[in-house]
Amino acid sequence: DGGITQSPKYLFRKEGQNVTLSCEQNLNHDAMYWYRQDPGQGLRLIYYSQIVNDFQKGDIAEGYSVSREKKESFPLTVTSAQKNPTAFYLCATLKGGQRTGELFFGEGSRLTVL
Amino acid sequence: KQEVTQIPAALSVPEGENLVLNCSFTDSAIYNLQWFRQDPGKGLTSLLLIQSSQREQTSGRLNASLDKSSGRSTLYIAASQPGDSATYLCAVTSGYALNFGKGTSLLVTP
Numbered sequence: 495d496g497g498i499t500q501s502p503k504y505l506f507r508k509e510g511q512n513v514t515l516s517c518e519q520n521l522n523h524d525a526m527y528w529y530r531q532d533p534g535q536g537l538r539l540i541y542y543s544q545i546v547n548d549f550q551k552g553d554i555a556e557g558y559s560v561s562r563e564k565k566e567s568f569p570l571t572v573t574s575a576q577k578n579p580t581a582f583y584l585c586a587t588l589k590g591g592q593r594t595g596e597l598f599f600g601e602g603s604r605l606t607v608l
Numbered sequence: 609k610q611e612v613t614q615i616p617a618a619l620s621v622p623e624g625e626n627l628v629l630n631c632s633f634t635d636s637a638i639y640n641l642q643w644f645r646q647d648p649g650k651g652l653t654s655l656l657l658i659q660s661s662q663r664e665q666t667s668g669r670l671n672a673s674l675d676k677s678s679g680r681s682t683l684y685i686a687a688s689q690p691g692d693s694a695t696y697l698c699a700v701t702s703g704y705a706l707n708f709g710k711g712t713s714l715l716v717t718p
Contacts, residue, residue: 498651527705536710592639595701597699602650
């Protein structure tokens with residue numbers, strides 16, 4: 495099936511640890527995004543990548559890092575520098591051009607810091 | 609900075625009612641607007657995409673309209689069903705990525 499796969503679905507982290515969230519897609523879309531969702535807030539953009547080996551910071555990039563070595567993969571690392579990492583993380587891809595395209599989402603990963 | 613607002617934040621209706629969800633945005637220079645549905649603990653599902661040159665889009669019982677000049681979009685749901693219960697989010701593209709509203713939580717009671 496074509497789609498976006500995020501793993502793990504649930505993740506628990508101790509303070510001071512780095513964790514990596516996986517996002518894999520087989521839709522052949524060029525652009526990929528990471529959003530963070532907190533209760534009562536809209537989605538906020540962490541990082542995005544429009545092409546392999548290139549990525550840009552979004553509105554809340556501090557404490558996060560990404561890589562884009564393959565078109566299919568866009569992993570997100572939540573570092574110990576992120577002050578409040580407990581949240582729901584959503585990966586998305588863009589079908590079509592940046593100005594006319596349609597965004598598709600994975601099922602999300604919920605990170606809890608113990 | 610683009611601000612997206614959705615009113616109401618929550619809505620409860622009996623099954624069978626037609627309903628309207630509202631989305632407003634502060635900068636009318638958008639490329640497109642997208643409506644999503646989100647079930648609890650799940651990702652977002654794309655419902656409708658309206659390009660800036662379009663006035664409306666329809667899919668089944670859903671109809672979304674766009675008035676770019678006034679900075680507003682509405683999502684019309686006809687003959688609501690309990691299965692429509694979810695959070696509905698709108699998002700506008702006016703730069704490098706989408707700006708999202710906080711959503712309207714809809715409950716359709718049998």
